[in-house]
Every structure is written in structure tokens, then in C-alpha cells.
Amino acid sequence: MEYTPQEFDRVLSSMCTEPHPAAREAAVEFLADNPGDPASYPDVAAMEADVVETLGEIVGLDDPYGYVAAGGTEANLQAVRAARDLAETDTPNVVAPESAHFSFQKAADVLDVEVRLAPVDADYRADPDAVAERADAETAMVVGIAGTTEFGRVDPIPDLATVADEVDALFHVDAAWGGFVLPFTDHEWHFGHADVDTLTIDPHKMGQAPIPAGGFLVRDPEVLDTLAVDTPYLESASQATLAGTRSGAGVAGAHAALDALWPEGYRETYERQQANAEWFAAALRERGYDVVDPVLPLVAADLPDSTFEALREEGWRVSRTDSGESRFVMMPHVTREMLDAVLDDLDALD
Amino acid sequence: MEYTPQEFDRVLSSMCTEPHPAAREAAVEFLADNPGDPASYPDVAAMEADVVETLGEIVGLDDPYGYVAAGGTEANLQAVRAARDLAETDTPNVVAPESAHFSFQKAADVLDVEVRLAPVDADYRADPDAVAERADAETAMVVGIAGTTEFGRVDPIPDLATVADEVDALFHVDAAWGGFVLPFTDHEWHFGHADVDTLTIDPHKMGQAPIPAGGFLVRDPEVLDTLAVDTPYLESASQATLAGTRSGAGVAGAHAALDALWPEGYRETYERQQANAEWFAAALRERGYDVVDPVLPLVAADLPDSTFEALREEGWRVSRTDSGESRFVMMPHVTREMLDAVLDDLDALD
Incomplete structure (x- = not known):
């Protein structure tokens, strides 16, 4: 059996990331x-x-x-x-x-x-x-x-x-x-x-x-x-x-x-990923989803079960809160392009 | 400050080793x-x-x-x-x-x-x-x-x-x-x-x-x-x-x-290191030290404090049991040449 390391280009659920x-x-x-x-x-x-x-x-x-x-x-x-x-x-x-x-x-x-x-x-x-x-x-x-x-x-x-x-x-x-x-x-x-x-x-x-x-x-x-x-x-x-x-x-x-x-690299990462979180949250709201305001670089949104499952089937690693919101963690490996691709997949769902 | 990984060529105390x-x-x-x-x-x-x-x-x-x-x-x-x-x-x-x-x-x-x-x-x-x-x-x-x-x-x-x-x-x-x-x-x-x-x-x-x-x-x-x-x-x-x-x-x-x-590589390592343990134990006994018979590839010998300290000063990483015996763990990185060098250092102590 051949095993391969996880590619991070679809990981939105993890609180770990690619090391520097x-x-x-x-x-x-x-x-x-x-x-x-x-x-x-x-x-x-x-x-x-x-x-x-x-x-x-x-x-x-x-x-x-x-x-x-x-x-x-x-x-x-x-x-x-x-x-x-x-x-x-x-x-x-x-x-x-x-x-x-x-x-x-x-x-x-x-x-x-x-x-x-x-x-x-x-x-x-x-x-x-x-x-x-x-x-x-x-x-x-x-x-x-x-x-x-x-x-x-x-x-x-x-x-x-x-x-x-x-x-x-x-x-x-x-x-x-x-x-x-x-x-x-x-x-x-x-x-x-x-x-x-x-x-x-x-x-x-x-x-x-x-x-x-x-x-x-x-x-x-x-x-x-x-x-x-x-x-x-x-x-x-x-x-x-x-x-x-x-x-x-x-x-x-x-x-x-x-x-x-420390400190400048972390500051740049924070600023970039906080901006990504706010941008993604706004894009989800535009599509009619309830979104929990991202205080830090993490977006939780109330996607229907079928939508969550569809994203998983597209290979996106997403997870859910105890109360059911889908979580998108803006770890350093998460790019605007990845988030754009998620939105494209959401838009293609019906 | 510059840090370097530990070279294993002087490590006799650790139960860890260089990975395969x-x-x-x-x-x-x-x-x-x-x-x-x-x-x-x-x-x-x-x-x-x-x-x-x-x-x-x-x-x-x-x-x-x-x-x-x-x-x-x-x-x-x-x-x-x-x-x-x-x-x-x-x-x-x-x-x-x-x-x-x-x-x-x-x-x-x-x-x-x-x-x-x-x-x-x-x-x-x-x-x-x-x-x-x-x-x-x-x-x-x-x-x-x-x-x-x-x-x-x-x-x-x-x-x-x-x-x-x-x-x-x-x-x-x-x-x-x-x-x-x-x-x-x-x-x-x-x-x-x-x-x-x-x-x-x-x-x-x-x-x-x-x-x-x-x-x-x-x-x-x-x-x-x-x-x-x-x-x-x-x-x-x-x-x-x-x-x-x-x-x-x-x-x-x-x-x-x-x-x-598993299994052949481990078998070879065991056989080589058990032989090294027995050889080293015999060499220490020849020099008049009390040695605990090595049932597995680990030699404990009753070296005087000053001898133990002298080995540490030569850069050998050795440690001691609670009752004071010096321990030599025959991990896979330990070679006959290393053990020979320890004996040379012991012999030079007079």
C-alpha cells in the first residue's frame, strides 16, 4: 500500500499547517x-x-x-x-x-x-x-x-x-x-x-x-x-x-x-489571514449563509448538511462545530485562491 | 548562538539512536x-x-x-x-x-x-x-x-x-x-x-x-x-x-x-550489539572492573567516580545507575571502534 503525505491545498479544518x-x-x-x-x-x-x-x-x-x-x-x-x-x-x-x-x-x-x-x-x-x-x-x-x-x-x-x-x-x-x-x-x-x-x-x-x-x-x-x-x-x-x-x-x-x-512574519501572516477571513465571511454572507463574525482568522458558517457533505466530496477537508457550523480555519497555508475555489464549488452546487 | 545536533559517535548513555x-x-x-x-x-x-x-x-x-x-x-x-x-x-x-x-x-x-x-x-x-x-x-x-x-x-x-x-x-x-x-x-x-x-x-x-x-x-x-x-x-x-x-x-x-x-534487520542488530556487549564486558573485566553480566545489549560496570568523570571529560556521554554503575547502552549506532576508543581512554588513565 502506497501512502502519501496530506497535501495542504484542500485543508481548511486543521489547526496545524505546513512548517516554515x-x-x-x-x-x-x-x-x-x-x-x-x-x-x-x-x-x-x-x-x-x-x-x-x-x-x-x-x-x-x-x-x-x-x-x-x-x-x-x-x-x-x-x-x-x-x-x-x-x-x-x-x-x-x-x-x-x-x-x-x-x-x-x-x-x-x-x-x-x-x-x-x-x-x-x-x-x-x-x-x-x-x-x-x-x-x-x-x-x-x-x-x-x-x-x-x-x-x-x-x-x-x-x-x-x-x-x-x-x-x-x-x-x-x-x-x-x-x-x-x-x-x-x-x-x-x-x-x-x-x-x-x-x-x-x-x-x-x-x-x-x-x-x-x-x-x-x-x-x-x-x-x-x-x-x-x-x-x-x-x-x-x-x-x-x-x-x-x-x-x-x-x-x-x-x-x-x-x-x-517573530514578530514581523507572524504579523504579516495574521494581517493576510484576517483579511482572508473577513473577505470569505462576506462572500458567504452574500450567498445567504449565516456567518459568525471572524474576530480572529477563523470563519464558521451555517451551511446546510448537504452542502457540507458536497464540499467534503469535492475533497475539501472541512469540519463542523458541535452546533453544526462548518469551520474554515485560515491557517498560513490557506490562500485566497483556495477560498475562491471553495466559493466556485458552492456556486456550482445548484 | 550556533547549535548543532548531537553526534552519536560518543553517545553511550542514550536509549535513543540514529533513525534508519x-x-x-x-x-x-x-x-x-x-x-x-x-x-x-x-x-x-x-x-x-x-x-x-x-x-x-x-x-x-x-x-x-x-x-x-x-x-x-x-x-x-x-x-x-x-x-x-x-x-x-x-x-x-x-x-x-x-x-x-x-x-x-x-x-x-x-x-x-x-x-x-x-x-x-x-x-x-x-x-x-x-x-x-x-x-x-x-x-x-x-x-x-x-x-x-x-x-x-x-x-x-x-x-x-x-x-x-x-x-x-x-x-x-x-x-x-x-x-x-x-x-x-x-x-x-x-x-x-x-x-x-x-x-x-x-x-x-x-x-x-x-x-x-x-x-x-x-x-x-x-x-x-x-x-x-x-x-x-x-x-x-x-x-x-x-x-x-x-x-x-x-x-x-x-x-x-x-x-x-522487521525481522531480519532487527535480528542482525541484536546479534551484533549483543556480541559487542559481551566483548566489552569481558574487556572491562580484564581491566579489573566489576561488570554486571549483559543479558541484553547493555553493560553496567562499577567504575570509580574519577574514572566516570574522566570519560565524561573526554566527551563520552555515559550515565550511571542509581547504585552508581556506569551504563553503556549498545544502541545500533554504537560500534566496536567506539568501544575500543573507550578502552583506550580507560587505559590512558593509568
Whole structure:
């Protein structure tokens, strides 16, 4: 059986993308290095420290702690794990908006923590009052999303930080997808904008690094130390990781992507893809579809089932939200020509 | 700052190695594919199913279930997680020999499960009586190691399976490192040799696949389904993974390595590296050092601290066991010439 890599010219559903050429090159070079074993592979471990520094700059932390995780799920899980272990209760809970990524439910299951989901407002953003109603003395962590998976929404991060503070919980921001576009917007979303304790930002999504390159950042090194319990002979932050052996390709790829793109390359990508999102949203509205206004470069539109299926049959990789809207994620590989071709296919449907 | 990938010509400490050339090529080709999203990346998902089939053949399972994990830590953690969730107790424990990899302690911490470590025998193997003494009605899982990290020992797997059976616990075998050499020995270690429920076997160690390519195999699909709780709309085994986004490079690399090397290439590697281990062990003994007999291709020898430090200063990447022996892991990149050079450096120390 012959297998071929996925061509990106029809992918509109993924939150991953083609790595930047420099990132691809670095990943290939460091494919066999293991940043999980710094004594054997010191250079890639040093590269990881550089990546954490640059991610700190992006997320408003002068003195960042953290590491390159396998992805957003690991970073979110590690945040919940730290909160669980620091909480002074045997029955901790996490309060998150219902727009939170599925990984929080996975983390809850793995970590045996209750997740309380709060309804979102009419614009799909977390409602701080609804979150506050569900938070109590046993709340270990409050979660805000900066760039939701389904609609690309940015929760009111400072207000959620206040809710977390009121119940003495840690506050985590999931910017796994949004972290590389938000710096070029007016949103308040990071450590510099609110009392954020932990944050997920994935180089392998909008950061144009190869998989696996997630990012887990923390303000207080004590939070990271919590994850390193039972490794007293290991000093460095990297031993707080969930995995043992880790990918040198991911670390080196993230290093090269950040070097090539932060900040101007990411700004250009954001501006181009935000313009594409707005243009595509307008084109869908002209055709009579209900479209969720693209706050970030992600368009959700209420296409009929048959239309969605027809696009899939044409080879377009599209997916749907839980409530049924078709999602078009304006990842860096998505071009105006691709979107034009989608519109042509829509127009040809009857 | 200029960083370079680690040259393997001085690495004797790592359980990772240079990927096979075909594996490297495949990894590069599928670097941007995400097997965690089979609807968007169907080919790499199909490759993963092939990998699970071949791993099943290696570990004695006709009808294997499982997936390509990020590494042995994830696979071990998932095994403990499944056992915890299937156990009919709120205070489950796991009984493992004290030779078990550190990842079991990490899993215990993440999963809030007690790990009970049983002393090993004079040959560093699990003592079934000592394991049985620590097992009780709340034991969710018994662990056996097929190729220990420190001394390359193979536990008495059938006897440990009996202990697990007596307390109605799942039985997990950690063959993360040993799984690609054991098929060419007389050891009893896999699903076909005993009532094993779950098993870890890492293509990115002796399997010569690039990182990240761990392997998690299970006999009963119900065990895998346990890990997929709360994803009722997802049918396939791959949704039981810990991570969301996963590495196409790891899956495609493992696919290519297995295709190129199973079984004859792995057999040749085992025979060459076992001979190197025995030759090196004899050479160290001739020089008056205490050497732990290499049952598998891994030599542990009691070098004085100053000698160990001198080797490190010569640029050799060596590490030590908890009890202080220097470890030399005969990974596929380790040559007779490298070992000769180590001996020359030892002889020059006087």
C-alpha cells in the first residue's frame, strides 16, 4: 500500500499547517536529538531554553518558566495537574467556559478532577458571571480561552482573572491556537494583561513549527516545581515535562520558526489571514449563509448538511462545530485562491 | 548562538539512536501530518494501523489494539490509567519491581495511584514473591519489565502474570527498550508467553524509528475503550491517545523502520550489539572492573567516580545507575571502534 503525505491545498479544518521552510530544515537536522535527556543532548536543551525565552516575550512574561510540550493537550493537562496538586482540597474542581477545548475533559479524566463548564454568552465568549457562579472554595483553576477552537473567540481574560482571584484559584489561559495572532490585535489575553498563572501557546499551530511543538508557560517557578515532585536530583525546568523522551525536531523547529517569524512574519501572516477571513465571511454572507463574525482568522458558517457533505466530496477537508457550523480555519497555508475555489464549488452546487 | 545536533559517535548513555535512513526519509515526508486528526490526514492514520499490526506480530498478538504513543512514558501512563479506571476501588495501587522505569512514579503522581515497589533479586530481576507480598485486593496492575533501563534485565514474566491473576489485576509489561531485541532471544516476555494485558514497546528506541514513536499495545479492546471515555462520537482506537495533535514523523518513521528491519534487520542488530556487549564486558573485566553480566545489549560496570568523570571529560556521554554503575547502552549506532576508543581512554588513565 502506497501512502502519501496530506497535501495542504484542500485543508481548511486543521489547526496545524505546513512548517516554515527554516523550521522544516531545523527539524530534519535535530530529528534524532532528545531534549528530554539534556546531559546527552545539550544543544537541543539549550535551544529549548531559547524558545521559552521568546515565548515569554510573546506572552508578556519577562522571566518565563516552562517548556516545549508535545502539544496543547499536554500543556493544558499539566496546568490542571499543577492546580490540582497545589489546591488544599481532596476534591478540586476546574471551572471553564463550555467553549473550552476537549483536552480539559481529557485532563479531568486523567487527573480525576471535576470540570464544571459554564455557558458562554451570545457571542460565544465566556461569561464571567456564569463562571463565578460555578466557582467555589474547592476551585483549583479557572480557565479562559484566547482563541477558541470552534469560533476563534477571545474570552474576557482580565474579568476571568478576577473571578479566579476571588476564589484563590490559579488562572490558566489556553492560547494554543490564538497565541501567534493575538499579539497583533487589541485583545487583552496574556500574563502582561491580567493575573495569569499558566498559559498554553502552541508553536505547531499558528507558530508554523512542525509537530510536536506545544508551549507551556508559567509565571511562578513553584508551579513548575510542583510537576517535578519525586525528581529531587533533577534541577532544571525541563524535568517537569509529562513525557520522558521528547522530540528534538519539535524543539529545533520551534526555535527556527520563532527566529524567522517573530514578530514581523507572524504579523504579516495574521494581517493576510484576517483579511482572508473577513473577505470569505462576506462572500458567504452574500450567498445567504449565516456567518459568525471572524474576530480572529477563523470563519464558521451555517451551511446546510448537504452542502457540507458536497464540499467534503469535492475533497475539501472541512469540519463542523458541535452546533453544526462548518469551520474554515485560515491557517498560513490557506490562500485566497483556495477560498475562491471553495466559493466556485458552492456556486456550482445548484 | 550556533547549535548543532548531537553526534552519536560518543553517545553511550542514550536509549535513543540514529533513525534508519528509510525511517528518516519517511519522517521528513510526513513531518506536517497529524495522525491525531484522521479525517484531515487519512493516510498517516492508515499507516498507524499498519504499525499496530506489525507491533502485534512482534509482541505475540494476532489481533492487536493500540496506537503509536509519544513514548514509553505515555504508554506506561496509559496502562496505569486504564487499570485505575477499570479497578473496582477508590484507592487502587500498582505493584512494580524497584527496577521499574521512573515513568511509573510519574504516572502514579499524575493519576493519583499508589505505586508499591518490590525489591529485586540478586540478579536485578523482579522477585515474584516480593511482588505477591505487596499485592492485594486493591491492586489494579502488576508490572513486569522486559529489558530494564539500568541493567537490561528481563523479569520472570509468566510468574508475574500469575501473581497478577491471583489478585485479579491487569498485568503490564514494559518492553519499551527491550521489545526489538527480545524476539531473538529465548526469554518469555510477551502476550504469547503469558497472560499479558498491556505492553509498551518503543519504535524510537531499539526500533530505529525517529522520536516520537512509542508503542502502546493491548489485548482486549475494552482496555483501550476505557481511555476513550467521554468521546462517544469517536470510534477508532486512535482517539484513546493522551495527546490530541500527534507527530506524523513518528508514525511514518516507525512504519518505514518496521518495513525495512522487521525481522531480519532487527535480528542482525541484536546479534551484533549483543556480541559487542559481551566483548566489552569481558574487556572491562580484564581491566579489573566489576561488570554486571549483559543479558541484553547493555553493560553496567562499577567504575570509580574519577574514572566516570574522566570519560565524561573526554566527551563520552555515559550515565550511571542509581547504585552508581556506569551504563553503556549498545544502541545500533554504537560500534566496536567506539568501544575500543573507550578502552583506550580507560587505559590512558593509568
